[in-house]
Amino acid sequence: MMLSDPDGVAHLYVHLPFCASRCGYCAFVVEVGQEHQRDAYLDALLMELERERVVLGPLDTVYLGGGTPSLMGADRLAKLLAAIGPLLAPGAEVSMEANPETVDEALLDAIVNGGVTRLSLGVQSSRPHLLGVLDRRATPDDAARAVALARAAGIGALSVDLILAVPGQSPDDLAADLEWVSDAAPDHVSWYELEFKEGSAIARGNLAPPDEDMATDLYLAAVDGLEAAGYRWYELANFARPGAECRHSLAYWAASDYLGIGVGAVSTIAPRRWRNAPGIDRYTVALAAGDAPVRTHEELDADTRRRERWMLGTRVDADLDVAWAGPPDRPAALVMLEAEGLIETAPGTVRLTRRGRLLQNAVVQKLMDFA
Ligand SMILES: C[S@@+](CC[C@H](N)C(=O)[O-])C[C@H]1O[C@@H](n2cnc3c(N)ncnc32)[C@H](O)[C@@H]1O
Ligand code: SF4
Incomplete structure (x- = not known):
C-alpha cells in the first residue's frame, strides 16, 4: 500500500465496544450484555493488529476508546497493551477511556504498568439530576473516587469528559461543574455540547434541548470558567493545562493518517478511508477465519x-x-x-x-x- 507518511502511520485507535448499558444520548458503536465475548474479541483485535501492522511506523499516539475500555478488565487490557508496547515510539502518548464506576486499583495498576500515560474519565456532570437525564451509572462520588485512585496509581495525565446543554441544565449547574473541576484538578477537560444523535433514546424522547442562546451562554461560561482556572481553550471542546493537550486528538485535527482497529473503527490512510462494520460476531468470525473484517471503503479525492x-x-x-x-x-x-x-x-x-x-x-x- 502507498502510504502518505513514508515513515508509516504514527497513530493507532483501538475500539473496545463493551458497555454495561447504553446511555440515552449515545449513538456510538457499543455492545451491551456481551461481556462473554470479551476474550474472543481481544483475540480478534490482536489478529487485526497483526494483519495491519505493516502500515505502522513507530507509534506516537495510541487511543483505547469505546464503548467502555475499562470494562475489558485488568488482564485483557494488560494483554492488549503488551502487544502494543513494542510498536511505540519513545515518549509515546497512550490514552484510555474509562467510566468512573468501573475503575479500581487493580485495573489502574495494570494499565499504568502496561504503558497507559493518559486516562480520560467519563464524568459528564457533577449534578445527580443531570446524570439521571443522561442515564449515567456513575454517581458524583464514583467520579471523585476514580480521580483519586487514578492519581494514586500514577496516571500521568488525567482528563475528564463533561457534557453541556443537557435538558434542564441551569447556569448554576454549570457553575457546580466548574467547581467540581477546580476540586478534581484534571490536566485536561473535554466539554462537549450534547448532541441529539439520530437513533439515540434522547432524540426519540420528549425532552427538549436548551434553546440556542442558553446553549451558547453555557458554552461561554464553560470557556470563561476553565480559562480563569488556567486551562487553554485549545480546541472547540477541549481545554488543557500547558503541555497537557491530547496529542492523539491533535493528530486527527491535523488530518494525519491513523489506523483504527475493532468493530466500527475507522482508518484513514490517504487517499483511502475504511470503516469496519459493527457487530462483534461477524468481526470475530472473519478474523478467526484469517480474513479482514467486513469493511466499507472510500476513496478520498x-x-x-x-x-x-x-x-x-x-x-x-x-x-x-x-x-x-x-x-x-x-x-x-x-x-x-x-x-x-x-x-x-x-x-x-x-x-x-x-x-x-x-x-x-x-x-x-x-x-x-x-x-
Ligand atoms: C465514546 S464516549 C466513550 C466514553 C465512556 N464510555 C463514557 O461514556 O464515559 C466518549 C465521550 O463522548 C461524549 N459523548 C458521547 N455521546 C455524546 C453526545 N450525543 N453528545 C455529546 N457528547 C457525547 C461523552 O462525553 C463521552 O465521554
Ligand atoms: S456514553 Fe459511554 S458508557 Fe454510555 S453507552 Fe456510550 S460509550 Fe457506553
Missing part, C-alpha cells in the same frame, strides 16, 4: 481532503496555513467573514476569532462547498 483540512484545522486555536490546507472554495467569503469579526487573516494564514470559534461550523460552510 483531493477536494474532499482539502475541505476536511479546513473543517478540522479551524477547530484548534492556531493559524490555519493555507498552503497546507489548500484554497477555500469561496475566497470572497474571507473578506465578508473578516468584516463580521469571525476570522482574522494574515498573508498565508487564517484564524478564527473567539466569536468565530463559537460558530466554527457555519464559518467553514461559508467558505467551502460541502456536498
Whole structure:
C-alpha cells in the first residue's frame, strides 16, 4: 500500500465496544450484555493488529476508546497493551477511556504498568439530576473516587469528559461543574455540547434541548470558567493545562493518517478511508477465519481532503496555513467573514476569532462547498 507518511502511520485507535448499558444520548458503536465475548474479541483485535501492522511506523499516539475500555478488565487490557508496547515510539502518548464506576486499583495498576500515560474519565456532570437525564451509572462520588485512585496509581495525565446543554441544565449547574473541576484538578477537560444523535433514546424522547442562546451562554461560561482556572481553550471542546493537550486528538485535527482497529473503527490512510462494520460476531468470525473484517471503503479525492483540512484545522486555536490546507472554495467569503469579526487573516494564514470559534461550523460552510 502507498502510504502518505513514508515513515508509516504514527497513530493507532483501538475500539473496545463493551458497555454495561447504553446511555440515552449515545449513538456510538457499543455492545451491551456481551461481556462473554470479551476474550474472543481481544483475540480478534490482536489478529487485526497483526494483519495491519505493516502500515505502522513507530507509534506516537495510541487511543483505547469505546464503548467502555475499562470494562475489558485488568488482564485483557494488560494483554492488549503488551502487544502494543513494542510498536511505540519513545515518549509515546497512550490514552484510555474509562467510566468512573468501573475503575479500581487493580485495573489502574495494570494499565499504568502496561504503558497507559493518559486516562480520560467519563464524568459528564457533577449534578445527580443531570446524570439521571443522561442515564449515567456513575454517581458524583464514583467520579471523585476514580480521580483519586487514578492519581494514586500514577496516571500521568488525567482528563475528564463533561457534557453541556443537557435538558434542564441551569447556569448554576454549570457553575457546580466548574467547581467540581477546580476540586478534581484534571490536566485536561473535554466539554462537549450534547448532541441529539439520530437513533439515540434522547432524540426519540420528549425532552427538549436548551434553546440556542442558553446553549451558547453555557458554552461561554464553560470557556470563561476553565480559562480563569488556567486551562487553554485549545480546541472547540477541549481545554488543557500547558503541555497537557491530547496529542492523539491533535493528530486527527491535523488530518494525519491513523489506523483504527475493532468493530466500527475507522482508518484513514490517504487517499483511502475504511470503516469496519459493527457487530462483534461477524468481526470475530472473519478474523478467526484469517480474513479482514467486513469493511466499507472510500476513496478520498483531493477536494474532499482539502475541505476536511479546513473543517478540522479551524477547530484548534492556531493559524490555519493555507498552503497546507489548500484554497477555500469561496475566497470572497474571507473578506465578508473578516468584516463580521469571525476570522482574522494574515498573508498565508487564517484564524478564527473567539466569536468565530463559537460558530466554527457555519464559518467553514461559508467558505467551502460541502456536498
Ligand atoms: C465514546 S464516549 C466513550 C466514553 C465512556 N464510555 C463514557 O461514556 O464515559 C466518549 C465521550 O463522548 C461524549 N459523548 C458521547 N455521546 C455524546 C453526545 N450525543 N453528545 C455529546 N457528547 C457525547 C461523552 O462525553 C463521552 O465521554
Ligand atoms: S456514553 Fe459511554 S458508557 Fe454510555 S453507552 Fe456510550 S460509550 Fe457506553
